[in-house]
Structure formats: C-alpha cells, structure tokens
Amino acid sequence: MVQYQFIALAVTAITAATDKISVQVHRNLEIAEQSNIVVKFHCDEALTTHRRRLKSGASRTETIESLVNSLKEHTTKSQASVKSxxxxxxxxxxxxxxxxxxxxxxxxxxxxxxxxxxFATLPEVESIYEPVTMTLGETQSDDKPASAVNDDIAWGIKKIQAPALWAKGIEGDGIVVANIDTGVRYTHESLESNWRREYGWFDPYNKTNKLPDDEWGHGTPVMGIMGGTKGIGVAPKAKWIACKGCNYECNELQVVECAQFLLCPHNNDGNKCDPSKAPHVINGSFGKYARDLRWEDMIIKWREAGIIPVFANGNNGVKGCASSEHPGMSPQVIGVGFTDSNDALSPQTRHFGSWFRHPTAGHFSDDGYSLGSGSSLAAPHVSGAIALYLSAHKGASYDQVYRALTEHVDTDTLTPPNKTCGDIPNTQYPNNLFGHGRLNIFKAVAASIPDLTLPSQSKSTQALNPTNDLSTCGTLEDNTHYVGGDLASVNLATVESC
Incomplete structure (x- = not known):
C-alpha cells in the first residue's frame, strides 16, 4: 500500500512539473526536440522584500531604487539552478x-x-513558455511629405481643452513622458527641443545606437501627440524619453527590456541604471497580438514605482461592442478608446474629422506632418493630459490621477449609437461604449485648483469646426499610409485646415 502511495506521489510531481510548460513548448519539443523558451520564476518574494525594506516617507527615487535592487537580487538567486x-x-x-x-x-x-x-522540476520556476512576437502589420506609404503646420493647434488638443491650461502656465513642465514603440525621429522640429538626452533612449535591437530613430513611423506620431511642440502635442513643455520595442516586429525580449529600461533608465550597455531618471507616464499604443505578451508583470512593477501606464484599447470594436485589447483591458492601466471630432465612437473610421495631425518619421523630412487615426493616437492624448495634471499636482498618485480624469469628463456632447452593450444604458456613465466619457483635462485639473477658470475663447481654445470634409482636406483613399494594426495616416498637401 505504501509502495502504491509512493508511485502516486511521484506521478503527481511529474504532472505538476510538466504543467508548468506551455502547450506550444510541448509541441515544439515533440517536433524538434528543442525550443526557444522563457523560464519565468516566482517573483512575489521580490515585491515583499522591497515593501519590507522601504522606509516610510521614501522619495520616488528611493522607492524605485529599492524595487529594482530587490528584483535584481531575487532574479539572481532564482536563476542559479537553471544556470547550473x-x-x-x-x-x-x-x-x-x-x-x-x-x-x-x-x-x-x-x-x-x-x-x-x-527546469520545470525546480520549485523556483513558475512557468516555461515560448517567447512571442507582435507585428505592426503591412505598411503602404508614399514619399511625399506633408507641409508644416505653422503652429496651428490640432483639433484633438483643442477638444480636450489643453490650450486652456497652457494659457494658465500649465504645459507639462517638470514631467517626463515615455513610450515603447518603433522609436522616435528626434530631429523632427516638433520633438528635438524636449528630448531628454541623458538616459533618454535605448534600442535593444542595436545597443550601439545612441540616437533615437524611427524607421517604421509609429512611435514618432505617438510621441508628438504626447509632448510635441508646434501645436501638435498635449504637453509641449514635458520632456520625453523612448525605447524601441518594435523594429517592425515587436519581439518579446526587446519589449521587456524596454519595460525594464523605463523603470530604471540606463546607458546603452545597461550597466548603469539611474532610478531618478524614470518617466512619470508610459504610453503603449499596442493592439494587435499584444494579448499574448505577459504585460501584467511589468505593469505591476511600474505601478509599484509610481509610474502611470496608459495603453490604447485597440480598434476592433464595432461601434463599441467588443472586448478591449490587452494590455489596455488590464485593471492596472488607464485604457483609452477613440472618438472623433463630433464626439462619436470611431473605430477604424473613415470620417476625416477623426484624423489627428502628427509629425512624420522614417524617410520624411524634419518638418513634415501627416494625419492619423486610431486608438494608437488617442492614447497619447491621455498620456499628455496626465503630464499636464502632474505638472499642476506634483507627486499625484495613479489613483488620484485616475479619479480626476474619470470624474471630470465630458458626456453631454457625446453622440452614442442607437444600441447598448452589456445591458448598461448609453445614457449612464461609465458604460461599455464610451467608458467614463470623453477626456477634458482642463476640468480635471481645475477641479482641485480654486479660481482656475477657462480663458475667453480664442483660436487656441476653440473646438474644431467639424465641417471640414474631404473636398477641403484631400482624398483619403489617395496616398494612404498604414502603420501598425491601429494607426493609419495620409499625407496631404494642405494639412493645416484638417
């Protein structure tokens, strides 16, 4: 009887070990007898150690330093048996x-x-899986750069009333925004002046690359909307840093190395990490295939460090009734959907009033601008707005920012479709169509600042005139430029009027 019990226990142990291995890795081993793998160790102890060590009243830099040290120590200890x-x-x-x-x-x-x-039999190993690769999809483009914008203010910036805060001297000063994307064309006229050069760039695909670049043209528009000058950025006096997580394809290792870099920015060889250089806001405009990447581990560490993560929800909804993409659907992040200039839902819209103006990248000039559409470009509006909020409320927490943004939104101007999703009426907020409502960063900031009132309307604060149409702006189907699963842009000869 004892012998049978021993055999049963042995079988149970083997089963428990093999259960740690993903189905895809099992398949790879059956076919090729080898596999590329990620060995994921249990990590909770690192957070416990960090929280135990952290002194009451620790500064942001001290908090990040403690967190990073705890994670490094725990990982070094955990990997010893695997290395052996x-x-x-x-x-x-x-x-x-x-x-x-x-x-x-x-x-x-x-x-x-x-x-x-x-590896799977080791108690410190939590799981073993195959690393994933995300893609940004096929790209179609032309070689004609759009004209400059002459400092006119983009409609999306006006819509959320960011210029009203600029008029009060709130422009993102002292705040650092960041993205994980295809890189940034740092020489563009709207971005060159506010790139933070010290610990401000990392390219894990080419670690000798010391200057930001963007061959695929997705990260530059995103960064431009967050913190660009020339009227295209929400927080024009914020500083920006960036990491190239995608070089057309977004390999898991490089994306994770970017997440690590933004938690504690380092020099190109990765040996010197400075927690004081961490950004305040991280924007991710992913969508396609991002659900396969294990984002939650990284997001939790950012949140622990006091960094606010913002992610696009993706563009797969049909007038609102569909699931958000991960990581935008994570309860640990601020997820962002997409509305047009008429405050209507606009997934993958072809209505031109919903297209955002942004700087071009790649082989275009340093003063070129295009128009783009999608939640990829909606998310950086929120990231830039958070920079404005933080510049007015130094040290505000994620929860404080979240409440301010979601409790002081615009809902009365929204034009919902004639349907409900998830049995929540579209007149009740939050709902499954518009979420909490459309961002109004002036209201969010002003709610806790006495006597902060809207300035009288001027060109910088007026809402976009939604009557602009294709006859004014050009033909959308001509020269269409698709970058990624949820970003599209079109180069125009006269982009200012759009």
Missing part, C-alpha cells in the same frame, strides 16, 4: 539569451527536451 543546469550541458546548443529582472525571467534559445523538463 545550463553549464552542465556541455554538448547542448542551449544558449542563454538574456535575463530580465523586471519579470524575473530567463530567455533561452534551443533548449533541448531533457533540459526543459529539468
């Missing part, structure tokens, strides 16, 4: 690619079957 097994496999082609402390993981290429199963 790797070193003992003299004839194995398994190669450790990298260790990422922000998610307590090791990336290993060509791990053979026996080694993978040995």
């Amino acid at each position: 097994l790797l070193s003992n496999q003299v004839e194995s082609k398994a190669v450790e690619v990298a260790t990422t402390w922000i998610q307590c993981s090791m990336y290993i290429n060509n791990a053979p079957t026996d080694l993978v199963y040995k």
Whole structure:
C-alpha cells in the first residue's frame, strides 16, 4: 500500500512539473526536440522584500531604487539552478539569451527536451513558455511629405481643452513622458527641443545606437501627440524619453527590456541604471497580438514605482461592442478608446474629422506632418493630459490621477449609437461604449485648483469646426499610409485646415 502511495506521489510531481510548460513548448519539443523558451520564476518574494525594506516617507527615487535592487537580487538567486543546469550541458546548443529582472525571467534559445523538463522540476520556476512576437502589420506609404503646420493647434488638443491650461502656465513642465514603440525621429522640429538626452533612449535591437530613430513611423506620431511642440502635442513643455520595442516586429525580449529600461533608465550597455531618471507616464499604443505578451508583470512593477501606464484599447470594436485589447483591458492601466471630432465612437473610421495631425518619421523630412487615426493616437492624448495634471499636482498618485480624469469628463456632447452593450444604458456613465466619457483635462485639473477658470475663447481654445470634409482636406483613399494594426495616416498637401 505504501509502495502504491509512493508511485502516486511521484506521478503527481511529474504532472505538476510538466504543467508548468506551455502547450506550444510541448509541441515544439515533440517536433524538434528543442525550443526557444522563457523560464519565468516566482517573483512575489521580490515585491515583499522591497515593501519590507522601504522606509516610510521614501522619495520616488528611493522607492524605485529599492524595487529594482530587490528584483535584481531575487532574479539572481532564482536563476542559479537553471544556470547550473545550463553549464552542465556541455554538448547542448542551449544558449542563454538574456535575463530580465523586471519579470524575473530567463530567455533561452534551443533548449533541448531533457533540459526543459529539468527546469520545470525546480520549485523556483513558475512557468516555461515560448517567447512571442507582435507585428505592426503591412505598411503602404508614399514619399511625399506633408507641409508644416505653422503652429496651428490640432483639433484633438483643442477638444480636450489643453490650450486652456497652457494659457494658465500649465504645459507639462517638470514631467517626463515615455513610450515603447518603433522609436522616435528626434530631429523632427516638433520633438528635438524636449528630448531628454541623458538616459533618454535605448534600442535593444542595436545597443550601439545612441540616437533615437524611427524607421517604421509609429512611435514618432505617438510621441508628438504626447509632448510635441508646434501645436501638435498635449504637453509641449514635458520632456520625453523612448525605447524601441518594435523594429517592425515587436519581439518579446526587446519589449521587456524596454519595460525594464523605463523603470530604471540606463546607458546603452545597461550597466548603469539611474532610478531618478524614470518617466512619470508610459504610453503603449499596442493592439494587435499584444494579448499574448505577459504585460501584467511589468505593469505591476511600474505601478509599484509610481509610474502611470496608459495603453490604447485597440480598434476592433464595432461601434463599441467588443472586448478591449490587452494590455489596455488590464485593471492596472488607464485604457483609452477613440472618438472623433463630433464626439462619436470611431473605430477604424473613415470620417476625416477623426484624423489627428502628427509629425512624420522614417524617410520624411524634419518638418513634415501627416494625419492619423486610431486608438494608437488617442492614447497619447491621455498620456499628455496626465503630464499636464502632474505638472499642476506634483507627486499625484495613479489613483488620484485616475479619479480626476474619470470624474471630470465630458458626456453631454457625446453622440452614442442607437444600441447598448452589456445591458448598461448609453445614457449612464461609465458604460461599455464610451467608458467614463470623453477626456477634458482642463476640468480635471481645475477641479482641485480654486479660481482656475477657462480663458475667453480664442483660436487656441476653440473646438474644431467639424465641417471640414474631404473636398477641403484631400482624398483619403489617395496616398494612404498604414502603420501598425491601429494607426493609419495620409499625407496631404494642405494639412493645416484638417
């Protein structure tokens, strides 16, 4: 009887170990007897250690330093047995690619079957899975740069009443915004003056690349809307930093290395990390295939550090009734949907009044502008707005920012479709169509600042005239430029009127 019990326990232990291995890795091992894998260690102890060590009243820099040190120490300890097994496999082609402390993981290429199963038996190993790759989709473009904008203010900026805060001297001073994207064309006239050069750029695909670039043209528009000058950015006096998480394809390791860099920015070789240089807001305009990437680990660390994450919800809804993309759907982030200039829902719209003006990147000039559409460009409006809020409310927490933004929105101007989603009436907020409502950053900031009132209307504060149409702005179908799953833009000869 005791013998049977022993056998049963042994089988249970083997099953528990193999359950740690993802279905895809199992399939890879069956076919090729090896697989590229991510070995994910249990990481909760690192957060517990950090919280125990952290002194009451610690500064933001001290908090991030404590968190990073705890994560690094825990990851080093956790990976010891895996490293030992790797070193003992003299004839194995398994190669450790990298260790990422922000998610307590090791990336290993060509791990053979026996080694993978040995890893799975280790109690410190939480899971073993195949690294994922996101894509930005096919790109169609032309070579004609749009004209400059002559400092006119983009309609989306006016719609959320950011210029009314500028008139009161609230422009994002002292705040750092960041994105994980395809990079940024730092030489563009709307972005060159507020790039923070010190610990302000990391390219994990090419670690010798010391200056920001953007060959694929997705990250530049996003950053321009967050903090660009020339009337295209919400917080024109905020500083920006960036990390290239996508080089057309977005490989998991490089995206995670970007998340790590933004938690504690470092120099190009990654050896020197300065917690005082962390951004206040991180924008992610992902959508397609992002659900396969394990974002939550990284998001939790950002939140622990006091960094506010903002993500696009994606554009897969049909007038609102669909699920948001991950990580925009995470309860740990501020997820952003997309409305047009008439305050109507606008997933993948072709109505020209919903297209945002932004700087171009890639092979275009440093004074070129285009129009773009999608939640990729809606999210940085919110990220820039948070920079404005933080510049007026230094040290505000995520919860304080979230309440301010969601409790002081515009709802009376919204034009919902004739339908409800999830049995919540479209006249009740929050709902499953418009969420809490449309952002109004002036109202959010003014709610806690006595005597802050709207200035009299001028060109900088008037809402967009929604009567602009294709006859004024050009033909959308001509010269259409698609970048990514949820960003499109069109180059126009006269972009100012749009």
